[in-house]
Amino acid sequence: MNILEVQNLCKTYGKGEAAVQALRDVTFSVHKGEFVAIVGESGSGKSTLLNVVGALDNPTAGKVLIDGKDIFSMPEKKLTVFRRQHIGFIFQSFNLIPELNVEQNITFPLLLDYKKPDQKFVNELLQVLGLTERRNHLPSQLSGGQQQRVAIGRALVTHPALIMADEPTGNLDSKNSQEVIALLQSMSQKYQQTILMITHNENQAGAADRVFRMSDGVLKDLGVALR
Numbered sequence: 001m002n003i004l005e006v007q008n009l010c011k012t013y014g015k016g017e018a019a020v021q022a023l024r025d026v027t028f029s030v031h032k033g034e035f036v037a038i039v040g041e042s043g044s045g046k047s048t049l050l051n052v053v054g055a056l057d058n059p060t061a062g063k064v065l066i067d068g069k070d071i072f073s074m075p076e077k078k079l080t081v082f083r084r085q086h087i088g089f090i091f092q093s094f095n096l097i098p099e100l101n102v103e104q105n106i107t108f109p110l111l112l113d114y115k116k117p118d119q120k121f122v123n124e125l126l127q128v129l130g131l132t133e134r135r136n137h138l139p140s141q142l143s144g145g146q147q148q149r150v151a152i153g154r155a156l157v158t159h160p161a162l163i164m165a166d167e168p169t170g171n172l173d174s175k176n177s178q179e180v181i182a183l184l185q186s187m188s189q190k191y192q193q194t195i196l197m198i199t200h201n202e203n204q205a206g207a208a209d210r211v212f213r214m215s216d217g218v219l220k221d222l223g224v225a226l227r
Contacts, residue, residue, distance in 0.1 A: 002065075003161050003194045004030040004053070009062035011048055011217075022048040023059070024217040030162075033192035035185060037205035040214030046198040047166065049214065053196065054164045055083045067161040084109060088155030088163040092170030094147040096139040096154075102126070103135040106153040117157070125153045128190070129183070145176030152183060156193065163187075165197035169204065181207045 011023040022045045030036050040046040051057040053064055055071050064071050066086060071079060088109075096105050106125065107117040126132045129149040139147055148168060155163050165184065169177035185207045187193050197208065205211045211222045 001032045002029040003032045003034075003067055004196065005063075005065040006053060007063040007065070009049070009052060009064065010060045011045075011052055011057070012060045021217050023052065023062075026062070026217075026219045028212065028219060028221065030194055030196060032194055033188060034210065035188040035195045035208045036197070036210050036212065037208035038196070038198045038212045038214055038219070039200065039202050039205050040198070041200065044214040045217040046214040048217075049219070050164055050166050050196070050198050054087055054089065055079055081113075084112060085158055086161045088158065088160040090148070090151050090155050090163065090165040090168045092167040094139070094144075094151045094171075096147055096150055098139050101136050101138055102131055102142070102150050105139070105150050106157050109154060109158050122157065125156060128186075129153050143176070144172050145179060148172060148176070148180050149183065152180070152187070156187060156191065159191075161194065163193060163195045165195060167199055168197065169199070169201070177201075177204065 006026055006028050009023050009026040013020045013022055026049060038046050038049065048057070052059050058072065069082070071082060074082060097108065100108065103122065103126065107122060110117050126135055129152060131146065131149055131153065134142060134146060142150070168184070169180050172180060181204045184195055184197065188195050199205055213220045213222055
């Protein structure tokens with residue numbers, strides 16, 4: 001079953017001679033539970049692709065279907081709710097709320113929709129993420145690696161159809177980077193969580209099930225991971 005289908009996606013910035021084609025007729029699909037990495041140099045278009053697929057930006061042309069739903073056919077308000085409930089985001093800047101503790105940061109997306117957290121699942125996430133002893137700590141009391149683990153928990157707590165990871169190790173040292181990538185790989189396997197990660201690090205891409213390369217707005221499927 002395809003959780004994500006991207007069809008002939010184009011994104012152009014500017015007009016006339018100043019126009020820049022950031023995405024050029026991008027088409028691909030991702031199966032449920034698949035961990036996919038997109039590698040590419042800075043300026044290749046991979047961040048633009050992540051933003052459009054994650055409904056943070058609008059395409060110039062093309063379609064994005066998540067769990068069978070054409071997201072850009074939705075009214076803006078409905079799309080905002082859909083994005084919050086069905087797409088989890090992990091950024092290189094952790095974007096935690098400084099006044100909330102670890103557990104509160106993880107459950108925050110649920111509270112935005114007035115949903116009661118599944119405490120059993122929250123406890124399980126805290127354990128799997130190695131954060132049980134830190135559940136009452138504020139972000140300022142955590143290391144960078146621990147903060148990124150909180151961000152991963154926050155992305156997982158809504159059981160999203162898709163998690164978008166944008167250079168998730170960009171602000172971490174090599175040891176914490178390896179741990180975060182291994183954790184994403186584990187989450188994909190343990191929870192059948194579909195993950196789309198962009199990275200410039202081809203070694204980290206080796207943890208994925210499948211790798212794409214982005215270059216000048218064109219996406220090429222490299223097949224199995226670069227192990």
